[in-house]
Amino acid sequence: MKKLIFFGGMCCLTSLILIHLPLLANVPLIRVRRNQVRCEPPLGRIISKGDKRFEVGSLICKGDKLELLNGGSVEFLCFSSGKFLKLPSGTIPLDKCAESEQASFPCNPSNTDGCRIQKGGTEGSDEPTIISPYSTSTLNPRPEITWTPVKGATSYKVKVESYEFGWEKIVNQTRLAYPSDEKEFQPGSIYTIYVFAYKDGNAFSYDSTPVNLLSVVSQEEIAQNIKRIKELGLPPDETVLDIDAIYASENLLNETIEMLKSQTETATPSRNPTLYRVLGDRYLRAWLPNEAKRQYTKAFEVAKSSNNSKELQKAQEGLKMVKFYNQLPTRRNGAQ
Known part of the structure; x- marks a missing residue:
């Protein structure tokens, strides 16, 4: 008798699961943090409502398919370009939003044509930098x-x-x-x-x-896009990293370096290795390898303590780039 009751209960439970499977399948995905996605790196973030599968603020990976309501469009922040795109249903075409590079360095061991002669000044040197x-x-x-x-x-x-x-x-x-x-x-x-x-x-x-x-038009566009990001209500680190994508696309290293510094140099230092690693990337783009080294080293320490293997590898790659930059020839300025 007990077995019959048990099997009867299981059948009812199974029936309930089967009945609600379509509903569960239609529940929108919410993944606002970079550590919630398996892809590396994500292509960008959904900014407006309209997708059946992804909530506003969700990160999108290469190969994810948008399914929009009523055949409309959805706004999407592309991390590689820092631009807002209006996209229809379907897979995001990479000609509109290419995959972000781990670190956008025109000068690297595989492309020395992108290298210029490095600035000659360091602390205590014979010339300023x-x-x-x-x-x-x-x-x-x-x-x-x-x-x-x-x-x-x-x-x-x-x-x-x-x-x-x-x-x-x-x-x-x-x-x-x-x-x-x-x-x-x-x-x-x-x-x-x-x-x-x-x-x-x-x-x-x-x-x-x-x-x-920058021109007034460019400044207004950037300000409006940043306002849209802040209105999403993302975790603070995610907001900063998204704004960094906008600033970096316009080569606004002043703005993003100061923003990242304010996020990492707090009374309670951040335990997010991505912030330190991205700050290292920005310093390296500014041709300041010594400052970059400090941030990559911090990223390495934080990633190691938190068992973040992805950021640990990126920090190691950043330190290798610092070593490469420091081996480049330097110029000397004569006074004028």
Whole structure:
């Protein structure tokens, strides 16, 4: 009798499971964290409603198929391009959103044609190296200017030039906040920043970098896209990494490096190795291998302690790239 009751119960349970299988199959997938997907790396993230299988904010892998309601379209953030795309049902075509590279370095052991002669300055060297602005593009009309110290230098001259205006300041430290009494950068214009090292009143070495303030249209588009990402309510680390994809696609290394630093340099340091590794990638793109090495080393330690084999391997690859960069020839600047 007990066996009959048991088998009867099993049949009822089986019937319930079979009845609800179609409902379970239609439950949208929610995978907002990068460690929730098996693919490496994910192609991007669903930004708007409309897909039958994936909730808003879900990460999408290569080969995932979108199934949209009413034949419409869904907005999708492509990580490799940093752009928002409107996509129909079907597999995401890679000509619209290519797979992200692990680290986008035009200069690597397999492509030395993408390598330029590395900056010559390091801490305590004979010439300065401009650290920030980190790249040639920025959203900041008054960027802070920092550089490495020069052995024997007693002062530095910072000079900014463009066809519109120019100014220069003498300082005895290795950073300069953009002077409030000087005209700020104008959208769409290119400027050149120089840092000269002086000893006994004579300049003996320098470094320079061009800087472009993005156009008003570009700035507004980037701001709107970042606003959309923040409105998704993702975990903080995921929000930062998505915004990094937008900044990196526009070569806005100043903005993304400062953002990543603020996320990792907190009272309670992050235990997410991806943040440190991506920060290392951005420093390497800025041709600052020593700063990159510090972040890759931290990523390695955090990944090892958390048994994150994927990030452990990426951190090791980053350290190999640092070694390669440090072997590149350096240039020497004569003073002007």
